[in-house]
Every structure is written in structure tokens, then in C-alpha cells.
Amino acid sequence: MFKKVLIANRGEIALRIHRACHEMGIKTVAVHSTADSDAMHVRLADESVCIGPAPSRESYLNIPRLIAAAEITGADAVHPGYGFLSENARFAEILRDHGIAFIGPSPEHIRMMGDKIIAKETVKKLGIPVVPGSDGGVTTDEEARAVCEKIGYPVIIKAAAGGGGRGMKVVRSKEELPTALNACRTEAKAAFGDDAVYIEKFLGKPRHIEFQIIGDNHGNCIHLGERDCSLQRRHQKVLEEAPSPVINEETRQRMGGIVAKAMADFGYSGAGTIEFLYEDGEFYFIEMNTRVQVEHPVTEMITGIDIVREQIRVASGAPLSYTQDMVRFHGHAIECRINAEHPFTFVPSPGMVTQYHVPGGLNVRCDSAIYAGYAIPPYYDSMVAKLIVSGYTREGCLLRLRRSLEEFVVSGVTTTIPLHQTLIENDDFRAGKYDIHWLEKFLATHN
Numbered sequence: 248m249f250k251k252v253l254i255a256n257r258g259e260i261a262l263r264i265h266r267a268c269h270e271m272g273i274k275t276v277a278v279h280s281t282a283d284s285d286a287m288h289v290r291l292a293d294e295s296v297c298i299g300p301a302p303s304r305e306s307y308l309n310i311p312r313l314i315a316a317a318e319i320t321g322a323d324a325v326h327p328g329y330g331f332l333s334e335n336a337r338f339a340e341i342l343r344d345h346g347i348a349f350i351g352p353s354p355e356h357i358r359m360m361g362d363k364i365i366a367k368e369t370v371k372k373l374g375i376p377v378v379p380g381s382d383g384g385v386t387t388d389e390e391a392r393a394v395c396e397k398i399g400y401p402v403i404i405k406a407a408a409g410g411g412g413r414g415m416k417v418v419r420s421k422e423e424l425p426t427a428l429n430a431c432r433t434e435a436k437a438a439f440g441d442d443a444v445y446i447e448k449f450l451g452k453p454r455h456i457e458f459q460i461i462g463d464n465h466g467n468c469i470h471l472g473e474r475d476c477s478l479q480r481r482h483q484k485v486l487e488e489a490p491s492p493v494i495n496e497e498t499r500q501r502m503g504g505i506v507a508k509a510m511a512d513f514g515y516s517g518a519g520t521i522e523f524l525y526e527d528g529e530f531y532f533i534e535m536n537t538r539v540q541v542e543h544p545v546t547e548m549i550t551g552i553d554i555v556r557e558q559i560r561v562a563s564g565a566p567l568s569y570t571q572d573m574v575r576f577h578g579h580a581i582e583c584r585i586n587a588e589h590p591f592t593f594v595p596s597p598g599m600v601t602q603y604h605v606p607g608g609l610n611v612r613c614d615s616a617i618y619a620g621y622a623i624p625p626y627y628d629s630m631v632a633k634l635i636v637s638g639y640t641r642e643g644c645l646l647r648l649r650r651s652l653e654e655f656v657v658s659g660v661t662t663t664i665p666l667h668q669t670l671i672e673n674d675d676f677r678a679g680k681y682d683i684h685w686l687e688k689f690l691a692t693h694n
């Protein structure tokens with residue numbers, strides 16, 4: 248097992264990784280920018296290294312500085328968390344060349360899944376159903392028109408290198424197509440340095456259902472069921488739950504079985520998420536994330552399995568601690584992403600946290616790295632806490648969530664806690680009746 252892990256991240260996920268390491272008897276190294284000298288992950292880690300100024304490019308995304316920090320501290324592995332370099336194949340490769348383990352899949356697998364066109368082709372061959380659309384990339388207007396005529400409007404043009412909800416354009420008629428294609432390619436080039444785009448059928452009322460999988464280096468891969476992440480704003484998740492209110496046990500086992508077998512055949516090692524759109528009883532793959540996800544705790548709450556711990560184990564060469572038969576689902580869990588933003592206009596609200604009180608009690612978990620007296624820097628993601636609550640039933644979970652949100656105090660900055668409070672009182676939400684467009688419509692009536 249590793250002796251010392253460098254955590255190449257910040258915020259709540261850096262803390263989450265630190266916790267898993269310390270429970271396993273592994274020492275931790277925090278890295279931080281000058282804006283994060285007072286961050287909780289820096290305070291808790293065994294050692295810390297300042298790797299540069301506030302802009303991520305010069306610190307959390309700076310590979311030479313991270314490698315230097317790992318070498319100076321003698322870390323034998325690096326956990327990238329999510330975001331930043333977590334899906335950067337080059338980073339994983341450079342670490343491998345330096346004899347430092349990357350806690351994640353192989354660079355080859357990261358690279359394949361990081362290109363959404365290759366990812367779609369790959370999983371299709373492995374027996375996973377995909378959204379109908381172009382076979383590979385599309386460059387000319389003629390090609391695009393032919394694809395759209397075949398699949399029918401509306402369609403969505405997506406950047407092969409896209410991520411974080413960016414690089415997508417919905418096209419509703421053939422008149423809009425040439426301009427949209429051109430704009431999407433130009434934007435993709437500017438944002439991701441790659442102008443490859445592809446076309447998919449735009450589904451009208453799907454849910455976003457994703458399956459958590461973990462594979463090891465011994466040919467095993469298991470699934471930990473699904474998460475429903477349909478509550479989104481600008482393609483970004485706001486609240487997630489597991490299990491999905493619309494997936495029954497038979498479907499869970501069937502789809503979970505398909506993805507776990509596909510990933511075992513692929514030889515995948517590490518944690519991963521296979522994302523689907525689910526409409527009228529059918530699943531359509533959209534992408535795979537080759538890292539731990541923000542919403543992983545809802546799965547941990549209903550399975551009791553520590554996903555980060557398993558990531559560390561498999562990266563060290565150990566086999567998974569669980570077989571598929573050992574995975575049991577208990578109850579229901581919901582996660583609210585709490586951002587330092589206005590709850591309805593989403594204007595960022597960085598600044599000093601004057602008071603901070605975290606809710607507690609049975610089955611209440613809060614993953615956060617903020618504290619009273621901490622100044623939330625304006626340079627990074629605005630998510631400051633994740634409140635995860637579970638219950639024996641979805642209804643019980645909602646009652647506990649209402650009580651927990653009511654107890655949560657974050658003063659000095661504005662947060663999205665009131666958004667969650669409003670959401671969970673809504674009849675559609677309470678009935679589990681929502682698709683990926685529901686939240687935006689709901690917000691439009693609240694502004």
C-alpha cells in the first residue's frame with residue numbers, strides 16, 4: 248500500500264481524499280496556491296507545499312510544479328480528485344514516467360474516454376446503447392445536414408473535447424444548422440483547443456441517470472447502482488439522488504450488469520461513471536467520466552462502500568474489496584450542492600464566512616472545507632459544501648433533508664441553501680417527477 252499520497256486538488260474533495268488516506272494509515276501531502284494558504288485541506292494534511300499563485304493555470308493545473316511537489320515530499324501516489332487534472336491523460340502519463348502512481352485509470356483509458364467521439368464508438372462496441380447521431384465527427388454542412396435528416400430535428404451539436412456542460416448547441420431546424428455548426432466548432436477550438444464536433448438526437452424529456460463502476464487490475468469490475476442527476480441548470484448538476492425514483496431493481500441489475508461487464512471487458516481499473524440519458528424506458532450513453540464524481544457520496548450512503556478508499560486500493564494493485572454479490576442497496580440518499588452564489592440569480596458571492604454551523608444527527612453528512620473565519624476566494628469553483636442525507640425511504644430522506652437545511656448556517660456570504668429549501672417543497676420534485684429540463688423551467692417561474 249502507498250505510504251504517502253499527494254492530493255492534487257483543493258476544497259471539499261481534497262479533504263475527502265485526506266480522510267480516506269488517514270483511515271488507511273496513509274500520510275497526506277496538500278498542495279495549494281497562495282490564495283489557499285488558510286484552506287482546511289492544508290491545515291489537516293501531514294505536509295503541504297505551495298505550488299504557485301491563485302490562477303489555476305499557475306498552480307492546480309501546473310504539472311511541473313505538482314511533480315516537483317511529489318518528488319520533494321517523497322509521495323508515492325497522487326490523487327487528482329475531480330476537475331483540474333483528474334482527466335488529463337498527459338498528467339497520468341508523466342506521473343507514470345516518474346514512478347509515481349496515479350490514483351485513477353490508465354492514461355490510455357482516460358484519453359479514449361476524454362474524446363467523446365471515441366468514447367461513444369468504444370462503448371458501443373462494448374455493448375452499451377448510445378444516443379443516435381453521427382458516426383464519429385462532422386465537419387461539413389453537407390455531412391451535418393445528412394445526419395440531421397436521418398435522425399430528425401431537434402439535434403444537439405457537441406464538442407468532442409467538451410466538458411463541464413460547455414460546448415453544446417441545440418439546433419431545431421435545418422435553417423439554423425450551418426451557423427450553429429460553425430459557431431460550435433469555433434467555440435470548441437477556443438475553449439478546448441480541438442474543433443472536432445459531433446451530432447446527436449436532442450432528447451426532449453430525458454432523465455440523467457448514471458452508473459457508478461469500479462474496476463481493478465485483476466479483471467474485476469462491479470457497479471454500485473445508479474444516481475439520478477436530472478436536476479440541472481445550464482447542464483450542471485444541482486441536486487442528486489440515489490436510487491433514481493424511476494429505476495426499479497430489475498432495471499438497475501440489468502443496466503448495472505451491462506456496464507460492469509463492458510468495463511471489465513475494457514480492462515478498466517479505477518472508479519468511473521457511465522452517464523446515460525433515460526427516456527421512455529430506454530438508456531442512451533452520453534459520456535464516461537474517468538474519475539471520482541462530486542455526487543459519489545449518495546452512492547456511498549446507500550451502499551456503505553467508501554469509493555475513494557477503493558480507488559486508492561485498486562491503484563496500489565490490490566483487488567476490489569467487494570464482489571458484485573456483496574453490494575447491497577439500503578434506503579435513499581440525496582445530495583444538495585451548496586454554492587456561494589445567490590440562490591436564484593446565481594451571482595457568485597465569495598468572501599468571509601462569519602458564522603458556520605453544520606447540521607448533524609442520524610444519516611446526515613456534510614462534505615465541506617469551509618469554516619467560520621475562512622475567506623472563500625473568488626478564483627475557483629463556487630461550490631462550498633455538499634449536504635448529503637439518507638433515510639430508509641425517499642420520504643424519510645426528504646423529511647431529514649428539510650430539517651438539515653433548516654439547521655445549516657453559513658453567514659457572511661450568500662448561498663444556494665434557500666434554493667434547495669424551495670425545491671424540496673415542490674410537488675413535482677416530491678413525487679420524483681422531473682427531467683433534465685425541469686429545474687430551468689422551475690427557476691424561470693421563481694425569478
Ligand code: ADP
Pocket residue numbers: 378403409410411412413447448449450451453455479482522524533534683
Ligand atoms: P458534459 O461533459 O459537458 O457534462 P454531457 O455530454 O455529459 O456533457 O452532457 C451534459 C448534459 O447535457 C446532460 O446531462 C443533459 O442534460 C444534456 N444533454 C447532453 N446530450 C443531450 C442530448 N442528446 N439530448 C438532450 N440533452 C442532452
